[in-house]
Amino acid sequence: MPSNPPPPQTLVNSLASLQAPPTRRSIVSWVDAAGEHTVQLQDRTLVGSAAESAIVIADPTVSRLHAEFHFDERGLWVRDLGSRNGTFVENVMVREARIETGSKIRMGGTTLKLGSEMTTEVGPQFWPAHRFGPLVGGSASMRRLFASLARFAATDLSILIQGETGTGKELIARAVHDASPRKQGPFVIVDCAAVPDALFESELFGHVKGAFTSAVAAREGAFEAADGGTVFLDEIGELPIAMQPKLLRVLESRTVRPVGSSEHRRVDVRIVSATHRDLRTMVNAGAFREDLYFRLAGVPILVPPLREHPEDIPLLVETILGRVPPPELLAATANRPWLGNVRELRNFIERARAVGPQQALQMGGQASTPETTTTSQTAEGASAVTSALKSVAFKQSFREFRDAWLEIGEREYLTRLLTQHSRNISGAAREAGLDRTYLHRLVRKHLL
Numbered sequence: 406m407p408s409n410p411p412p413p414q415t416l417v418n419s420l421a422s423l424q425a426p427p428t429r430r431s432i433v434s435w436v437d438a439a440g441e442h443t444v445q446l447q448d449r450t451l452v453g454s455a456a457e458s459a460i461v462i463a464d465p466t467v468s469r470l471h472a473e474f475h476f477d478e479r480g481l482w483v484r485d486l487g488s489r490n491g492t493f494v495e496n497v498m499v500r501e502a503r504i505e506t507g508s509k510i511r512m513g514g515t516t517l518k519l520g521s522e523m524t525t526e527v528g529p530q531f532w533p534a535h536r537f538g539p540l541v542g543g544s545a546s547m548r549r550l551f552a553s554l555a556r557f558a559a560t561d562l563s564i565l566i567q568g569e570t571g572t573g574k575e576l577i578a579r580a581v582h583d584a585s586p587r588k589q590g591p592f593v594i595v596d597c598a599a600v601p602d603a604l605f606e607s608e609l610f611g612h613v614k615g616a617f618t619s620a621v622a623a624r625e626g627a628f629e630a631a632d633g634g635t636v637f638l639d640e641i642g643e644l645p646i647a648m649q650p651k652l653l654r655v656l657e658s659r660t661v662r663p664v665g666s667s668e669h670r671r672v673d674v675r676i677v678s679a680t681h682r683d684l685r686t687m688v689n690a691g692a693f694r695e696d697l698y699f700r701l702a703g704v705p706i707l708v709p710p711l712r713e714h715p716e717d718i719p720l721l722v723e724t725i726l727g728r729v730p731p732p733e734l735l736a737a738t739a740n741r742p743w744l745g746n747v748r749e750l751r752n753f754i755e756r757a758r759a760v761g762p763q764q765a766l767q768m769g770g771q772a773s774t775p776e777t778t779t780t781s782q783t784a785e786g787a788s789a790v791t792s793a794l795k796s797v798a799f800k801q802s803f804r805e806f807r808d809a810w811l812e813i814g815e816r817e818y819l820t821r822l823l824t825q826h827s828r829n830i831s832g833a834a835r836e837a838g839l840d841r842t843y844l845h846r847l848v849r850k851h852l853l
């Protein structure tokens with residue numbers, strides 16, 4: 406593994422070498438119950454309502470394996486696979502037909518429009534499986550994401566993961582590390598939202614004994630601890646502006662200088678960072694350095710919110726539950742906004758395990774914003790807990806029951822604590838006897 410810093414031009418070149426010259430590709434666009442979609446066609450592209458299809462159409466009038474697009478030397482074809490409601494090209498029912506840019510293809514009640522676009526993408530556009538390491542997802546957007554992760558994990562390029570809270574950014578960072586040649590090396594997480602400004606430099610680069618008053622012993626920073634592996638900079642948008650040039654210098658020189666030391670130490674790390682913010686708008690607002698942004702975003706990855714790929718919910722529920730979910734649980738997860746994304750879905754499933762889907766729904770799993778968390782809601786939460794306890798379905802193991810109730814109790818405690826302290830984390834942590842960093846994590850975990 407190269408330990409010397411790749412100069413920016415090399416970074417650009419190595420990215421360019423992964424890209425093919427622009428070519429024209431066929432795309433189809435459609436609107437269904439899950440929203441608007443555009444997908445690039447491969448040599449053979451299966452279309453249906455089954456989650457395993459390359460193009461998944463959320464429409465019950467579309468058969469699970471409805472039709473196939475395929476190319477041959479004469480052009481692009483659509484072939485009906487014996488679907489229930491048929492495939493139509495310009496309103497004529499077809500078994501197989503050649504189609505061209507602009508053609509309208511109707512499958513059941515959904516119309517797909519054929520278009521084209523210039524692209525430089527190479528490699529498999531869709532990951533062939535519904536899993537990538539610990540991540541699950543069979544939707545087109547997740548399988549496209551998995552294909553990018555697989556492709557870039559093998560490189561040493563810096564990856565910037567952007568997505569709403571609970572979309573799986575940390576899990577993605579781990580999956581990238583595990584799929585990379587550095588997988589035997591360490592994976593070190595720095596939660597930039599939880600590090601006090603004064604300790605940032607020491608947290609990242611370490612310090613020598615006596616570097617500052619509380620430095621009673623030398624301490625290794627995250628970069629040295631991750632030597633040979635990956636540093637995951639979570640919530641990178643919270644990195645104080647004063648730290649940004651220091652981080653940039655380390656990324657450029659691939660050396661760190663612990664606080665209080667004059668010695669520069671060489672480190673060999675891969676950087677993966679994540680944020681729920683749009684760093685580009687922060688750059689425009691002067692809150693984030695443009696040069697650092699480009700250093701971090703060698704490969705920008707956008708993780709879709711759960712509401713944009715609701716077809717993945719059943720698979721996620723099954724994975725979280727560890728077995729085929731009962732129909733009433735699946736029904737309870739449908740048509741909800743899931744503002745807290747997969748984390749909120751996980752919390753909901755854990756509550757539903759303890760009290761059943763209906764009670765879990767009544768207890769409210771939706772993310773509440775600071776502005777909307779009121780004392781009356783807290784009281785409602787408390788009575789919901791009390792009534793939920795009365796109707797516990799003692800179906801699961803003791804361990805599952807206990808864990809689910811701990812979650813409920815934890816959330817209730819934190820809600821009251823934060824309300825009492827007007828969301829002042831330091832004050833709340835003091836009263837609760839918790840470390841501020843830990844409280845911060847709990848608050849994020851429960852979407853409070």
Ligand SMILES: Nc1ncnc2c1ncn2[C@@H]1O[C@H](COP(=O)(O)OP(=O)(O)OP(=O)(O)O)[C@@H](O)[C@H]1O
Pocket residue numbers: 539540541542568569570571572573574575576577681721724747748751849
């Ligand atoms: N695609 C997925 N497959 C399986 N589990 C997932 C997936 N995405 C997220 N999760 C689960 O959802 C929860 C939240 O994921 P994670 O902590 O990675 O989100 P995040 O985007 O980093 O959140 P935050 O921005 O709040 O830190 C975790 O329990 C994680 O295991």
